[in-house]
Amino acid sequence: MKGNFEKVIASETPVLVDFYADWCGPCKMLAPTLKQVKAELGDAVRIVKIDVDRNQPLAGKYQVRGVPTMILFKNGKLLWRKSGALPKHEIVDAINAAR
Structure with missing residues (x-):
């Protein structure tokens, strides 16, 4: 994912980008919310999940200290960064502001 991530x-x-870990309870709570976000926004957003345990250099580069951490790029x-399991409307609002 390293070279590909920049592209x-x-x-x-x-x-x-959803930085998550398999052992993280809030990450598991966030997963269905992100599916709802994708269903609502469709092709207006791309959602990428990054396992911090398997991609430690990438998590370090973006100073991910806790999971879940979501970072929005364009x-x-x-453009936007938040940690924790957030409600769908907050995530959708951030994405819509970036479009």
Whole structure:
């Protein structure tokens, strides 16, 4: 994912990156919410999940200290960042603001 990640976040379409861990309870709570976000917004957003245990250098680069952490990118720029399991409307609002 390393070299590919930069290409993915360089997209003109907003890219929401979900840094998560399999052992994380709030991450499991967030997963269905992200599916709802994708269902609502469709092709207006790309959602990418990054396992912090398998991608420690990437998590370190973006200073992910806790999971879940969501970071929204567009054209390679970091536009929004939040940690914790958030309600759907907050995530949708952030993505809509980036479009």
